Amino acid sequence: MPEYALDSSATVKDLRRRIGDLSLRLRTSGTQTKPAEPRFVDYDLIRLPNGDVAGRKKVIIMSGGCSVPTCTMCPFTNLNNYGINGATSHDSLLDQVRRTVVRTEGEPSYQVLSLYNDGSFFAPREIPRDVQVEIARLVAAAGVKRLVVESLPQFVTEPVLAPFVRALGKVRLEIGIGLQSADVLVRETLVNTRISQVSFERALTVMASLGVDPKIYLMVKPPFLTDGEAVTDVVQSVDYLAGLGVQGMTLCPTRVSRNTVAWELWQAGQYTPPNLWTVVEAIRRVHQRLAVRVACVNLRGTDFESVFPDACPLCADRVVDALMRFGETGEADDLPEDCACRPPVEVTGLDHAAITTRAARQLAVLERSGV
Numbered sequence: 001m002p003e004y005a006l007d008s009s010a011t012v013k014d015l016r017r018r019i020g021d022l023s024l025r026l027r028t029s030g031t032q033t034k035p036a037e038p039r040f041v042d043y044d045l046i047r048l049p050n051g052d053v054a055g056r057k058k059v060i061i062m063s064g065g066c067s068v069p070t071c072t073m074c075p076f077t078n079l080n081n082y083g084i085n086g087a088t089s090h091d092s093l094l095d096q097v098r099r100t101v102v103r104t105e106g107e108p109s110y111q112v113l114s115l116y117n118d119g120s121f122f123a124p125r126e127i128p129r130d131v132q133v134e135i136a137r138l139v140a141a142a143g144v145k146r147l148v149v150e151s152l153p154q155f156v157t158e159p160v161l162a163p164f165v166r167a168l169g170k171v172r173l174e175i176g177i178g179l180q181s182a183d184v185l186v187r188e189t190l191v192n193t194r195i196s197q198v199s200f201e202r203a204l205t206v207m208a209s210l211g212v213d214p215k216i217y218l219m220v221k222p223p224f225l226t227d228g229e230a231v232t233d234v235v236q237s238v239d240y241l242a243g244l245g246v247q248g249m250t251l252c253p254t255r256v257s258r259n260t261v262a263w264e265l266w267q268a269g270q271y272t273p274p275n276l277w278t279v280v281e282a283i284r285r286v287h288q289r290l291a292v293r294v295a296c297v298n299l300r301g302t303d304f305e306s307v308f309p310d311a312c313p314l315c316a317d318r319v320v321d322a323l324m325r326f327g328e329t330g331e332a333d334d335l336p337e338d339c340a341c342r343p344p345v346e347v348t349g350l351d352h353a354a355i356t357t358r359a360a361r362q363l364a365v366l367e368r369s370g371v
């Protein structure tokens with residue numbers, strides 16, 4: 001019997017629960033309450049769906065964090081007041097938004113406001129309904145043209161979204177949803193996010209009926225997958241989204257951050273972030289099949305504690321630049337030339353039985369080492 005053989009009683013459901021439990025156990029935000037002010041503010045230029053370039057202000061407000069933080073790669077709960085009771089009041093959320101939309105002298109001009117809360121904007125446990133609507137009023141009064149928030153799809157329902165959209169008036173709304181993968185095993189067990197296909201498709205329908213734009217995030221190589229499987233996962237997921245008529249898709253190659261399952265797997269030699277050439281391969285295949293434009297985020301960071309997708313020192317910067325350019329132009333010619341370091345990627349199908357066995361073995365490695 002191999003050392004980490006799959007226990008015969010282990011099922012996907014059991015695996016999902018154990019991975020989710022571990023993810024929650026690893027969460028820590030410390031015991032010190034962080035100040036009631038946005039933990040991130042930045043200005044840049046982005047391309048709108050109609051091709052225009054617009055100034056954007058991106059703000060992450062200090063909050064109590066995600067109310068379902070089971071995802072195996074997500075480090076957000078380390079950065080806010082997650083788990084610290086009463087650390088973030090509703091008044092503080094509103095106050096932070098009030099201060100965010102006041103135009104100060106010398107501030108770069110912007111038409112787009114991305115307002116993130118390290119979780120789901122429409123989850124009532126994270127932002128109560130009346131606070132959500134009040135935020136919409138503040139944003140509408142501030143002369144912003146487009147508001148971007150993020151949410152799990154189960155919170156995006158008609159009774160919640162309709163009053164919010166009404167209060168926004170002329171401001172166009174975009175909701176980012178981290179579907180991560182169209183494959184149920186990858187999404188619900190390996191990424192361990194709480195998104196069902198039914199709730200996702202319902203949310204898209206509600207958004208379409210209210211004139212709200214979706215932006216869907218897909219992961220490249222979630223924990224427990226190989227680079228070869230990751231390519232298939234991306235292609236199948238983009239295929240699924242294109243079939244639903246979704247235009248705005250963004251790929252997020254996994255980065256490995258502390259206090260996550262991904263970090264522990266990496267420490268134990270059971271996982272590495274995707275090679276940058278795997279990302280290139282996935283994009284090439286998506287482009288050939290569907291001519292869908294995908295952008296990439298997460299390729300570089302100023303966060304020295306995280307491990308980002310990489311290649312060799314000779315090509316890594318070149319590949320990242322090329323991927324960013326491709327996100328802008330959608331031209332295959334902008335994808336990078338080859339490099340001697342590019343590992344052969346054997347693109348394989350998603351064999352659920354094999355993936356489940358491997359994930360159980362890798363999880364057992366962590367459990368045995370007392371993680």
Ligand code: SF4
Pocket residue numbers: 066067068069070071074075076118119120152178193
């Ligand atoms: S739902 Fe979003 S914020 Fe919450 S743990 Fe998952 S990725 Fe992080």
Ligand SMILES: [Zn+2]
Pocket residue numbers: 311312313314315316339340341342
């Ligand atoms: Zn190289």
